Amino acid sequence: MPLVKNGKISDDAFVHVVDDAPLPPDGAILISAARFLEDPEAISRRLGKTGVVWPNNRDVDDLVPYLDRLAAVALVFPTFRDGRAYSQARLLRERFLYHGELRATGQVLRDQFVFMLRAGFDAFEVRKQADAEVFAQTAKRYSVFYQPTGDGRVTALNRRMQLRHSESAGL
Amino acid sequence: MYAYDELDRTLINERVSEFRDQVKRRLSGELTEDEFKMLRLQNGVYLQLHAYMFRVAIPYGTLSSRQLRQLAHVARRYDRGYGHFTTRQNIQFNWIKLAELPDALADLAEVGIHAMQTSGNNTRNVTSDQWAGVAPGEIEDPRIWSEILRQYTTLHPEFSFLPRKFKFAITASAHDRAAIKIHDIGLRLHKNAQGETGFEVMVGGGLGRTPFIAKTIRTFVHGSDLLSYVEAIMRVYNQYGRRDNIYKARIKILVHELGIERFAQEVEEEWQQIRDGALKLDDSVVEEIRSRFTYPAYEKLAHMPDELRKAAHDPHFEAWRRNSVFPHKVTGYAIVTLSLKPVGGPPGDATADQMDALADLADKYSFGEIRVGHEQNLALPHVARRDLPALWKALDKIGLATPNVNLVSDIIACPGLDYCSLANARSIPIAQELTRRFSNHDTANLIGRLHINISGCINACGHHHVGHIGILGVEKNGEEFYQITIGGRADENAQLGSLVGPAVPYAEVADVIEDIVEAYLALRASPDELFVDSVKRLGVEPFRERVYATR
Numbered sequence: 001m002p003l004v005k006n007g008k009i010s011d012d013a014f015v016h017v018v019d020d021a022p023l024p025p026d027g028a029i030l031i032s033a034a035r036f037l038e039d040p041e042a043i044s045r046r047l048g049k050t051g052v053v054w055p056n057n058r059d060v061d062d063l064v065p066y067l068d069r070l071a072a073v074a075l076v077f078p079t080f081r082d083g084r085a086y087s088q089a090r091l092l093r094e095r096f097l098y099h100g101e102l103r104a105t106g107q108v109l110r111d112q113f114v115f116m117l118r119a120g121f122d123a124f125e126v127r128k129q130a131d132a133e134v135f136a137q138t139a140k141r142y143s144v145f146y147q148p149t150g151d152g153r154v155t156a157l158n159r160r161m162q163l164r165h166s167e168s169a170g171l
Numbered sequence: 172m173y174a175y176d177e178l179d180r181t182l183i184n185e186r187v188s189e190f191r192d193q194v195k196r197r198l199s200g201e202l203t204e205d206e207f208k209m210l211r212l213q214n215g216v217y218l219q220l221h222a223y224m225f226r227v228a229i230p231y232g233t234l235s236s237r238q239l240r241q242l243a244h245v246a247r248r249y250d251r252g253y254g255h256f257t258t259r260q261n262i263q264f265n266w267i268k269l270a271e272l273p274d275a276l277a278d279l280a281e282v283g284i285h286a287m288q289t290s291g292n293n294t295r296n297v298t299s300d301q302w303a304g305v306a307p308g309e310i311e312d313p314r315i316w317s318e319i320l321r322q323y324t325t326l327h328p329e330f331s332f333l334p335r336k337f338k339f340a341i342t343a344s345a346h347d348r349a350a351i352k353i354h355d356i357g358l359r360l361h362k363n364a365q366g367e368t369g370f371e372v373m374v375g376g377g378l379g380r381t382p383f384i385a386k387t388i389r390t391f392v393h394g395s396d397l398l399s400y401v402e403a404i405m406r407v408y409n410q411y412g413r414r415d416n417i418y419k420a421r422i423k424i425l426v427h428e429l430g431i432e433r434f435a436q437e438v439e440e441e442w443q444q445i446r447d448g449a450l451k452l453d454d455s456v457v458e459e460i461r462s463r464f465t466y467p468a469y470e471k472l473a474h475m476p477d478e479l480r481k482a483a484h485d486p487h488f489e490a491w492r493r494n495s496v497f498p499h500k501v502t503g504y505a506i507v508t509l510s511l512k513p514v515g516g517p518p519g520d521a522t523a524d525q526m527d528a529l530a531d532l533a534d535k536y537s538f539g540e541i542r543v544g545h546e547q548n549l550a551l552p553h554v555a556r557r558d559l560p561a562l563w564k565a566l567d568k569i570g571l572a573t574p575n576v577n578l579v580s581d582i583i584a585c586p587g588l589d590y591c592s593l594a595n596a597r598s599i600p601i602a603q604e605l606t607r608r609f610s611n612h613d614t615a616n617l618i619g620r621l622h623i624n625i626s627g628c629i630n631a632c633g634h635h636h637v638g639h640i641g642i643l644g645v646e647k648n649g650e651e652f653y654q655i656t657i658g659g660r661a662d663e664n665a666q667l668g669s670l671v672g673p674a675v676p677y678a679e680v681a682d683v684i685e686d687i688v689e690a691y692l693a694l695r696a697s698p699d700e701l702f703v704d705s706v707k708r709l710g711v712e713p714f715r716e717r718v719y720a721t722r
Contacts, residue, residue, distance in 0.1 A: 059410075080209050081292060083332025087409045090329055095444065111193065111210055118328035130201065141189055144182040146322040148449035149329070155449075156178045156322065157456050164459065 002132035004124040056084040077106035093120030094150035175283040191273035215289030225267040226289040231299035231317040232260040232543040236530035243526035256519040294324035301544035313343035334412035335420035352665035368394040375426030378631035383423040398450040403442035467538035472503025476557035491574040509549040510573040519547035578615040580606040587627030594627035596644025596651035637661035639703040658706035672719040690717040
């Protein structure tokens with residue numbers, strides 16, 4: 001499954017480690033929330049970055065105390081139609097000011113890219129190779145946005161107001 | 172009318188091009204039907220019994236004549252020459268071909284019409300009072316706020332994959348014509364003691380298999396806080412609404428399971444975190460939207476012009492005027508409702524020719540504007556009263572002057588088993604038979620205001636729960652049966668109807684309805700007591716006795 005990061009297909013620096021497998025002594029790992037919360041201190045003492053796969057039915061509040069020691073948070077889209085992780089992503093970015101990698105996992109198709117970018121995701125485990133290959137152009141599909149989110153894109157309302165101001169200033 | 176600017180148009184065109192790509196991927200097999208399903212639903216495309224069905228949004232029920240002509244064009248070019256107006260200010264085309272859909276959307280985009288989010292688990296078309304901006308006594312035009320909500324909910328990055336569909340309705344009149352209490356969020360615009368505009372916010376209304384009337388979550392949310400408050404509600408719903416069972420996934424179930432107090436508290440906590448953020452609406456922003464709504468330059472006209480006085484001698488004209496013509500906020504003007512319920516016809520259908528002719532009449536008599544109401548009728552919102560006789564003659568020629576608005580044959584019905592893959596029973600033929608039974612205008616007038624709503628299955632697209640008489644099609648051992656309720660209503664006193672007796676087979680429905688109406692005529696306290704008021708006063712029992720005693 002290709003990983004898209006910084007807008008292009010990239011090598012995955014993180015290794016997914018399943019719950020009953022031993023942790024490698026170093027290197028970046030992605031582990032389950034349950035495993036991480038069992039002993040966050042021990043895991044944080046490891047050499048190498050830590051990423052956590054956070055389920056979409058658990059409040060991100062429980063992860064907040066540890067955000068500054070995490071290099072990645074992976075949120076889950078068990079199906080295309082389950083949109084809970086969009087709320088989790090916005091809360092992590094906009095309310096809890098998480099700046100690390102925010103990864104979309106699960107059923108990730110090109111048709112969600114714009115929504116996900118707007119919600120704050122910056123890494124994507126894309127289900128289909130063809131979708132990963134068109135990431136850059138798909139991300140540019142829309143140029144008008146009605147809602148303010150933490151991604152900084154200017155909303156249509158604000159663009160109109162700016163336009164009005166520049167008109168009234170005679171520019 | 173709201174005029175789309177370059178930004179609105181750009182977004183719609185971008186959506187069309189995205190959908191074109193999605194259809195291409197489906198036709199090439201790159202997308203499975205299952206994957207495509209979610210995508211087409213976000214664009215109003217359903218797979219029905221015989222073909223794809225295409226649902227187009229008419230935000231807050233306002234159409235220009237140019238837009239109506241384009242709907243006629245789509246009906247003619249891509250469908251079978253007609254369209255079906257729904258109970259949520261949408262129009263549906265029943266015979267569209269998948270490969271032609273992107274072209275149909277592109278044609279509609281030319282006039283600023285789209286099908287974004289007319290189905291799927293997202294925020295649906297924001298509906299409003301079809302008399303918005305022209306009704307006497309209205310506090311202010313609710314379409315300004317409807318448009319703000321339309322923009323806010325369109326392609327929302329957080330709320331496009333909700334547990335289930337989500338519907339807004341908004342009104343600014345004391346009499347609710349938008350059925351706000353049967354919506355996921357109902358908004359009643361009013362002013363606080365300081366004269367500032369805000370909303371009573373109601374949440375968790377809806378019909379379907381578990382019907383609820385919406386509950387008030389907050390009596391006054393200031394206009395500047397509307398979007399942040401709505402976002403708080405939707406965020407709570409997106410995270411905690413049930414996703415394990417689609418029949419329990421609407422917000423009404425979450426509100427019911429948590430209780431309105433607990434739910435309100437969750438929303439309040441979320442709202443306090445975001446209310447002073449980027450969603451705050453400055454007055455200047457609201458004014459910007461308001462400035463793009465234009466209103467006709469009304470003339471100073473007499474309330475009772477000679478043309479009207481003369482026409483009053485014609486009983487046919489008078490019959491139509493009495494139930495189709497309504498007061499307007501400007502003296503000398505009227506709002507005219509056009510019945511899409513001809514005797515023997517399917518409720519809500521209009522042919523392409525009718526749409527074109529009506530667009531011309533709107534240009535001539537209504538400043539080029541047409542409205543669509545949730546009762547599946549149309550309206551011309553700005554008709555000079557002196558033009559009423561001429562307009563009536565012209566409407567009569569195109570079959571749009573059936574004088575039955577708000578009468579027993581002004582029936583709301585879903586498409587039912589004739590089209591819909593979800594239906595258990597037929598709706599349209601029941602409606603057609605009832606319009607024939609009650610085709611005598613004098614009898615219908617004697618009966619007075621009476622709303623019959625018909626749904627072909629428990630999903631309740633025909634709003635049967637809130638019909639004065641509700642008819643619900645069910646399937647029993649492979650046969651169509653119908654449950655009948657009475658006493659429902661969808662206005663400011665919204666209420667769910669009560670079952671009047673055991674379900675009856677298809678062939679007996681019209682007889683039972685006639686018996687119910689006869690019982691009402693015998694039981695009513697006076698000719699002024701409406702059917703629904705008699706039911707309220709007497710309860711169901713006297714009706715049950717009279718209707719079922721001999722069955």
